[in-house]
Amino acid sequence: MRPIHIDRKAELDLFRDILEGRRAERILLVEAPPGRGKTLLLLEYQEITARAGMPCAALDLRLGSVGVSDVLTTMAEEWGWEQFPAFRRAVEDMLRPTAEVSVSGVVQIGRPQVQVVLGQEDREVRRQRQRLLTDALFQDLRAWLGRTGRAVLFVDTYNPGTVDPELREWLEGVFLGQVRRCEGLIVVIAGQQTPPPNVIWEACCHRLHLRPLDDPDDWIEWVRAANLAVSREVVAAFCYRYRGEPLDIATSLSMLQDWGGAR
Amino acid sequence: MNRPQNGSERDRLLAEATREFLKRLPPSLAEAVWAAAVPHWFDGEILARILGIPEEDAAARYARLQEMPFVQPAAGRGHAVHELTRRLLLDDLWRDRQEAFRAWSRRAAEAFESRPDAPDFLLESIYHWLVADPDRGADRVWNWGAEWNNTFQYARLHALVQAGLEHEEAGRLEGRARGWVLFRKGQLHILYNEYRAAKTALEGALESASGDRQLEANCIKALGDVHHMLDEYGAARGRYEEALDIYREIGARLGEANCIKALGDVHYMLDEYGAARGRYEEALGIYREIGDRLGEANCIQALGDVHLQLGEYGAARGRYEEALGIYREISDRLGEANCIWALGDVHLRLGEYGAARGQYEEALGIYREIGARRGEANCIWALGNVHLRLGEYGAARGRYEEALGIYREISDRLGEANCIKALGDLWADQEEVEKALAFLDEAEARFSALGLPAYVAWVHNSRGNLWHRREDHAAAVEAYTRAIQAWPQEGAFYRNRADTFIEMGDFAAAAADLEQAATLAPEHPYLALRRAQLAFYMRDYSSALRHAQEALVRRSPFAPAALLAALAHLALGDEGEATRALETAIQGPHDKEDLEDALRWLERLPETVPPEAVERFRERLREALNRFRPR
Numbered sequence: 001m002r003p004i005h006i007d008r009k010a011e012l013d014l015f016r017d018i019l020e021g022r023r024a025e026r027i028l029l030v031e032a033p034p035g036r037g038k039t040l041l042l043l044e045y046q047e048i049t050a051r052a053g054m055p056c057a058a059l060d061l062r063l064g065s066v067g068v069s070d071v072l073t074t075m076a077e078e079w080g081w082e083q084f085p086a087f088r089r090a091v092e093d094m095l096r097p098t099a100e101v102s103v104s105g106v107v108q109i110g111r112p113q114v115q116v117v118l119g120q121e122d123r124e125v126r127r128q129r130q131r132l133l134t135d136a137l138f139q140d141l142r143a144w145l146g147r148t149g150r151a152v153l154f155v156d157t158y159n160p161g162t163v164d165p166e167l168r169e170w171l172e173g174v175f176l177g178q179v180r181r182c183e184g185l186i187v188v189i190a191g192q193q194t195p196p197p198n199v200i201w202e203a204c205c206h207r208l209h210l211r212p213l214d215d216p217d218d219w220i221e222w223v224r225a226a227n228l229a230v231s232r233e234v235v236a237a238f239c240y241r242y243r244g245e246p247l248d249i250a251t252s253l254s255m256l257q258d259w260g261g262a263r
Numbered sequence: 264m265n266r267p268q269n270g271s272e273r274d275r276l277l278a279e280a281t282r283e284f285l286k287r288l289p290p291s292l293a294e295a296v297w298a299a300a301v302p303h304w305f306d307g308e309i310l311a312r313i314l315g316i317p318e319e320d321a322a323a324r325y326a327r328l329q330e331m332p333f334v335q336p337a338a339g340r341g342h343a344v345h346e347l348t349r350r351l352l353l354d355d356l357w358r359d360r361q362e363a364f365r366a367w368s369r370r371a372a373e374a375f376e377s378r379p380d381a382p383d384f385l386l387e388s389i390y391h392w393l394v395a396d397p398d399r400g401a402d403r404v405w406n407w408g409a410e411w412n413n414t415f416q417y418a419r420l421h422a423l424v425q426a427g428l429e430h431e432e433a434g435r436l437e438g439r440a441r442g443w444v445l446f447r448k449g450q451l452h453i454l455y456n457e458y459r460a461a462k463t464a465l466e467g468a469l470e471s472a473s474g475d476r477q478l479e480a481n482c483i484k485a486l487g488d489v490h491h492m493l494d495e496y497g498a499a500r501g502r503y504e505e506a507l508d509i510y511r512e513i514g515a516r517l518g519e520a521n522c523i524k525a526l527g528d529v530h531y532m533l534d535e536y537g538a539a540r541g542r543y544e545e546a547l548g549i550y551r552e553i554g555d556r557l558g559e560a561n562c563i564q565a566l567g568d569v570h571l572q573l574g575e576y577g578a579a580r581g582r583y584e585e586a587l588g589i590y591r592e593i594s595d596r597l598g599e600a601n602c603i604w605a606l607g608d609v610h611l612r613l614g615e616y617g618a619a620r621g622q623y624e625e626a627l628g629i630y631r632e633i634g635a636r637r638g639e640a641n642c643i644w645a646l647g648n649v650h651l652r653l654g655e656y657g658a659a660r661g662r663y664e665e666a667l668g669i670y671r672e673i674s675d676r677l678g679e680a681n682c683i684k685a686l687g688d689l690w691a692d693q694e695e696v697e698k699a700l701a702f703l704d705e706a707e708a709r710f711s712a713l714g715l716p717a718y719v720a721w722v723h724n725s726r727g728n729l730w731h732r733r734e735d736h737a738a739a740v741e742a743y744t745r746a747i748q749a750w751p752q753e754g755a756f757y758r759n760r761a762d763t764f765i766e767m768g769d770f771a772a773a774a775a776d777l778e779q780a781a782t783l784a785p786e787h788p789y790l791a792l793r794r795a796q797l798a799f800y801m802r803d804y805s806s807a808l809r810h811a812q813e814a815l816v817r818r819s820p821f822a823p824a825a826l827l828a829a830l831a832h833l834a835l836g837d838e839g840e841a842t843r844a845l846e847t848a849i850q851g852p853h854d855k856e857d858l859e860d861a862l863r864w865l866e867r868l869p870e871t872v873p874p875e876a877v878e879r880f881r882e883r884l885r886e887a888l889n890r891f892r893p894r
Contacts (some may be wrong), residue, residue: 034347067418119415128634164421250332252280
């Protein structure tokens with residue numbers, strides 16, 4: 001894949017600063033219209049995280065069904081269920097048919113079990129369980145990150161119009177509220193419209209609006225990598241015509257490449 | 264290929280650029296781009312399946328696709344065509360090569376179906392079936408939608424709807440495939456209390472039912488549920504009856520039972536308890552026949568509610584205990600807690616306040632254990648009612664405020680408003696008029712903001728009760744009249760205004776109100792009581808006794824009717840029977856207001872009653888009333 005965000009140096013530096021603790025914010029909200037390069041920027045962030053040797057987990061809300069249980073279990077699966085004893089215990093407790101029966105050691109806790117305990121008919125019961133499981137998971141996270149340092153969670157395609165409303169409510173309230181209190185955890189959320197300001201976690205959040213790439217200099221390295229023999233003036237014309245929208249500019253510039261087809 | 268896509272200038276420019284780009288590709292690679300746009304994500308294997316080519320060929324094309332600017336990695340699943348480019352490509356493909364679209368969708372559906380254990384693959388497969396084979400797609404939306412709805416996997420249901428809507432909004436769905444997608448959308452809106460949006464979706468679904476009688480019935484039943492939630496009971500009843508006929512026609516027994524139960528609920532809400540009972544019993548028979556234990560328990564509990572409303576407390580208790588057994592058997596903790604709470608209500612009505620408190624506390628423990636915050640708040644509110652009945656105003660206020668805090672926390676604005684109204688009633692009971700009116704005003708504003716005229720009407724009714732108790736009859740009549748204007752279908756407001764008219768001596772107006780109340784709820788025990796009261800004030804003691812006895816047939820025990828019957832006996836010269844009736848009333852469940860009313864009625868006894876008998880009755884009533892001293 002040819003990176004469209006090649007000259008997004010400021011955005012990459014911002015993330016490095018957050019990752020290395022030079023900035024106090026730990027919630028990074030990346031907002032931009034489609035085709036501006038959010039997903040590619042997140043992929044770049046993931047590479048930076050991996051190069052720094054830090055654990056990370058990623059979710060794309062566009063693909064398939066993602067609910068609260070998926071976010072919780074993705075972190076546990078990616079970072080190891082053994083790091084989450086309180087979370088597993090909380091799931092076990094909720095699986096008990098009555099207060100007298102224990103399922104400890106009888107049932108292996110995994111994604112299906114979390115799904116079952118959060119699959120409740122009553123909305124308030126679901127909310128309460130979501131809160132309890134989130135509390136337990138963050139209790140474990142704080143202990144784990146106290147030993148290992150930092151970890152990053154990436155959430156892509158956060159578009160309020162299509163995201164499950166319960167996931168949205170939980171993520172914007174309970175989840176990000178917990179992130180604020182969890183020193184080592186960094187969360188990056190990208191979407192066409194990111195969560196609105198919230199008094200609980202706004203102070204530790206940075207909002208990044210991806211700008212259009214309308215300066216031809218933004219594209220010089222990309223053009224060179226694509227082996228395109230085009231002048232700066234031509235690139236400038238494309239930037240003007242497509243108003244700096246990276247997907248559109250890259251698509252039209254790619255026409256000039258030899259793909260082995262008709263001209 | 265010159266049509267601007269989706270209206271926007273940007274779409275038009277990108278579509279043009281993409282089309283030009285495709286023209287510069289070798290045909291086999293261009294075909295791979297079109298095919299890759301069909302699924303939400305792809306890899307070499309999926310591309311091979313969709314194009315129907317060997318995997319080695321697909322791998323080479325997959326590698327070239329990854330060089331393209333609109334193809335990006337998809338977390339752990341290969342790659343995806345960028346959503347914007349994909350939308351534009353699919354618009355063109357649907358318009359110009361619909362057969363290819365359907366053929367590739369079929370292969371995609373089969374490819375993704377090969378991993379039914381992975382929900383995302385299953386969803387992707389359903390998404391493709393909707394276009395490849397709309398009937399098969401519709402069946403899958405029906406079946407999997409039911410599975411995820413019944414197991415409360417709402418994130419999956421949401422994803423299913425989103426997948427279907429992508430096709431629907433692009434104009435690629437019609438007939439029952441469109442209908443089932445819109446039906447599931449409507450279900451989600453109901454789940455999130457978005458009733459107007461639910462109505463629109465369900466009406467759209469109904470238009471697309473295309474002879475699918477199950478879908479038709481489901482939509483009509485769901486529209487009935489929407490009307491029910493909006494308190495539009497007449498419309499709800501019409502929808503349920505319509506759906507019921509279809510379920511019967513197609514032999515869908517569960518749908519039939521659900522409709523009959525829902526009709527029972529409508530009757531219940533309209534105070535038509537006899538009709539409600541009939542429906543619940545009918546539904547119960549079907550649930551038992553098809554072995555639906557939850558439906559059975561719900562019906563039995565509903566029958567308990569009917570008995571409770573009719574004052575048949577023993578029968579209510581029996582039903583609740585029966586339902587409780589089933590809920591415990593099927594490990595439905597919420598149902599269990601609801602039944603225990605209802606048993607608390609039975610004790611409360613019987614004046615067994617200690618037992619009521621015990622039941623409410625037991626239910627509260629379960630609600631807290633399972634995290635049912637609304638149930639928890641409801642129980643605390645009910646405990647407040649126990650304190651109120653015992654005249655423990657401080658404790659009652661504490662409970663109401665505690666419940667109010669929880670309602671606020673869970674953003675239950677209706678619960679909040681109900682608590683504020685309860686606090687208003689509590690201050691009214693303590694004759695703190697200013698405080699009472701402030702709370703009632705606040706409750707009215709909240710109910711109005713929620714668009715709930717029936718609840719607003721009950722606030723007016725509370726004000727009426729306050730003024731009635733303070734013997735400001737003009738203000739009481741005005742308040743009850745406003746209640747009637749806000750919600751004319753409620754018989755209680757006419758009965759209460761009649762009560763005030765009786766006290767004012769305006770017997771003609773009272774009789775007219777009771778006539779009106781009779782058209783709304785002819786069997787209500789309070790109707791017979793007010794008729795008895797009117798006759799008593801008009802010195803027709805035989806009629807008063809007859810109506811009081813009729814009230815006691817409709818609800819027993821029923822302290823105010825028993826007290827009025829006692830006074831009627833006294834007026835008719837039967838002191839022995841009067842004393843027996845008085846003792847029965849006082850030994851049985853009653854509240855402060857019943858005794859206060861009786862003391863007022865006592866002043867209306869004819870002069871023929873020996874003064875010492877009147878005094879004896881007065882003393883006995885005051886003695887009973889002392890138990891309700893404010894604490």
